[in-house]
Amino acid sequence: MSRSSSYHHGDLRAACLRAARELLEEDGSAGLSLRAVARRAGVSATAPYRHYADREALVSAVAAEGYRELATYLARAHPAPSTPDELAAVAVAYVRFALEHPALFRAMFAEPCDPTSEERVAATAAISEYVRTIVAATFPEVDADALSTTVWALVHGLAFLHLDGKLDSSTPEIVAAQVTSAVHALFHAAPAMSGTVAGAQRGV
Amino acid sequence: MSRSSSYHHGDLRAACLRAARELLEEDGSAGLSLRAVARRAGVSATAPYRHYADREALVSAVAAEGYRELATYLARAHPAPSTPDELAAVAVAYVRFALEHPALFRAMFAEPCDPTSEERVAATAAISEYVRTIVAATFPEVDADALSTTVWALVHGLAFLHLDGKLDSSTPEIVAAQVTSAVHALFHAAPAMSGTVAGAQRGV
DNA sequence: CTAAGATGTATACATCGTTCACATCAGGGA
């Protein structure tokens, strides 16, 4: 850490991440170039390579950060959901996150999760585990793995359909009503899921 | 149409589409460059611009073709589903399509559907309408708009989670069981959906 | 204090999307 020197940046790694994140929000995925990141960080074009192996590694880092933000965003919607209504509130938050950070959300799912980024793998695993946990808390009597997969898929799909403009996303209220309704529909059937295809979910 | 001349290609438009499609399957989205398409079509780097305004237009054309293929793929799974089991078979086909053509499927949803490509808009609208129709045929007594949105979201989400390696996709049978189970769970609750958030779906 | 490692710079190369001026061909009107 130096303040005096202008040669060394101080914390280029974090600066790159912040710049990348900003470019993503401003210009979408296309605007996220390593050179643009370097420019925004006030550094030469190749400097970021000291901290990220290549562009994909940077994107993975941004995606991992996105997963962590999503997790705290969901937790803020409700810290420990244990009723269908509370779980639905978390689902609504999930979709809202996607709509508020479309480029980031797409970066998180645009490509198969790079297995060489253990940071990214860990972040997605945390989300997956979180979903499983709150589903289990809400429906202790059913197969938590199967149900959590199903509810995650439903909410994830809703997020993407909204992102693609296939559904009416004109107001947050309409989106919330849509998501709540869909999730509740699934929950009405939850007891029927006991013992269905246990093991269909991988450990991830 | 000329055979004799080697200067004019004959049907460059179609050749570009085919080449783009092949590159997508072979090298993923990153391999789909306009120049590579031109090379594969045996034509100069700028020739494709006579038929596609820019790279995005080509990608949109590929995506539109993908939507049409998906539609016929679903229809092949069952021409006119009218029972939950038949509808589930279509859902399984949807996910299988995604797994068999991952790069194409991602290209179809990687970015917000470009509204300037009426071909693409029409193709996605056709899919949307198709889903609505078969859901209405299967559950005449419920709000078809709301239910079709929900089932589409569920299946779409399952496709993406499988694509991202979040679920066990090791064998087609496991995937089919997973999807069938999730869809049936939703259907058990279908009667409960009557009258929920009608109008939450846009005309698309 | 100094040598070594960490961090940033400069230069260079291949590739890409895209533009523009030009070449070639096909088909219809004189």
Place this chain on the structure above:
DNA sequence: TCCCTGATGTGAACGATGTATACATCTTAG
């Protein structure tokens, strides 16, 4: 029949990008 106009393909060129390599500068452990 001829030619000329529009459609189609070519070539060179520009700026941007990802990345490799060699070099410069700073920090810090010994």
